[in-house]
Amino acid sequence: MAGVKISGYGAGLPKLAVTNDDLAQIVDTSDEWISTRTGIRERRIAVDETLTDLCVEAAKAAMAQAEVMAKDLDLIIVATVTADLPLPNASCMLQRALGAVNATCFDLSAACSGFIFAMNTAQMYIRGGAAKTALVVGGEILSKILDWTDRSTCVLFGDGAGAAVLTASETEGILGITTGSDGAKGMALNFMEREIANPFKKTSGKIDVDDMDVSRFLYMEGPEIFKFALTKVPVSISEVLKKTGYKAADIDYFVLHQANYRILSSVAKRLHVSEDKFYVNLDRCGNTSAASIPIAMAEMSRRGLLKKGMKIVIAGFGGGLTWGAALIEV
Numbered sequence: 538m539a540g541v542k543i544s545g546y547g548a549g550l551p552k553l554a555v556t557n558d559d560l561a562q563i564v565d566t567s568d569e570w571i572s573t574r575t576g577i578r579e580r581r582i583a584v585d586e587t588l589t590d591l592c593v594e595a596a597k598a599a600m601a602q603a604e605v606m607a608k609d610l611d612l613i614i615v616a617t618v619t620a621d622l623p624l625p626n627a628s629c630m631l632q633r634a635l636g637a638v639n640a641t642c643f644d645l646s647a648a649c650s651g652f653i654f655a656m657n658t659a660q661m662y663i664r665g666g667a668a669k670t671a672l673v674v675g676g677e678i679l680s681k682i683l684d685w686t687d688r689s690t691c692v693l694f695g696d697g698a699g700a701a702v703l704t705a706s707e708t709e710g711i712l713g714i715t716t717g718s719d720g721a722k723g724m725a726l727n728f729m730e731r732e733i734a735n736p737f738k739k740t741s742g743k744i745d746v747d748d749m750d751v752s753r754f755l756y757m758e759g760p761e762i763f764k765f766a767l768t769k770v771p772v773s774i775s776e777v778l779k780k781t782g783y784k785a786a787d788i789d790y791f792v793l794h795q796a797n798y799r800i801l802s803s804v805a806k807r808l809h810v811s812e813d814k815f816y817v818n819l820d821r822c823g824n825t826s827a828a829s830i831p832i833a834m835a836e837m838s839r840r841g842l843l844k845k846g847m848k849i850v851i852a853g854f855g856g857g858l859t860w861g862a863a864l865i866e867v
């Protein structure tokens with residue numbers, strides 16, 4: 538079997554919905570500022586859920602739709618920068634919860650592009666014959682790395698997980714993928730120093746890169762990231778269209794990483810495509826990083842928007858810096 542198709546999607550969201558008005562009680566902000574600058578109105582925040590809980594919910598829904606049992610999975614990749622524990626990794630925690638005893642499991646760290654990078658890796662495993670049925674999950678509990686006194690970041694993000702099942706298939710469901718990275722600009726979005734401390738280290742082990750202390754909480758140069766997204770996203774989408782021989786007009790839906798409505802709107806303009814073709818759920822979920830694309834795809838699937846033969850472009854961008862786009866045929 539030469540092809541790879543996506544045979545199921547699922548999502549797992551925390552129960553608690555936090556509105557912009559709720560945030561205005563915590564930091565100096567307003568519903569008006571957040572909604573006009575970003576399009577976000579509310580986000581889900583984990584209170585009682587772990588990342589594993591959210592990944593399990595997303596995975597079970599995707600597996601049910603794909604009609605795949607846990608023992609059928611031979612690969613699990615979780616894209617995340619906020620695993621419950623550094624060790625064991627999020628994918629092994631998920632494997633344990635699912636009882637997916639035949640799977641090889643590892644995490645992948647590529648921030649908001651993580652789902653696309655993980656999907657690319659899984660499809661290569663399948664095409665190379667190393668796996669037949671892969672579970673790819675993007676999941677984040679970003680709320681645990683946010684500085685809840687910093688209004689410029691804490692209003693933007695949400696928690697959640699999204700999953701897709703990829704299977705070897707006679708027909709082709711992933712028509713093309715392109716990815717890229719620019720580590721030189723990576724410090725524009727960073728978090729979490731861990732000091733190097735061991736018996737041989739004589740001075741402070743504080744990590745600094747480019748003479749900058751790495752932040753314990755999520756640090757973002759918002760306007761820099763905004764500019765980066767406006768440049769890279771249209772280019773990566775054009776690249777994947779060129780690679781596959783399609784035009785923007787042939788695409789039924791564009792499902793972009795849900796960071797900011799103004800980014801989606803600007804990309805639509807640059808591609809000369811109606812904004813109606815851009816699926817939006819950032820108003821309800823905020824920016825869930827690696828989870829945003831599979832959560833959106835799961836919603837679209839549940840709402841019956843994904844019809845056989847449709848062409849969908851997905852595109853991610855974010856920390857690293859990293860970016861990627863893929864053309865999927867439903």
Ligand code: COA
Nearest residue numbers: 566567570574649688689692759760762763796797854855
């Ligand atoms: N509420 C009210 N005011 C706020 C605020 C908030 N939550 N956050 C920032 N502000 C203020 C700033 O302090 C600044 O005030 P000043 O002019 O008095 O200094 C003003 O609003 C403008 O800030 P600025 O950062 O220039 O706003 P912006 O229009 O660039 O929008 C972002 C900020 C973060 C929404 C925007 O830069 C963005 O979306 N960037 C991309 C982020 C992204 O996608 N990140 C994830 C990538 S995966």
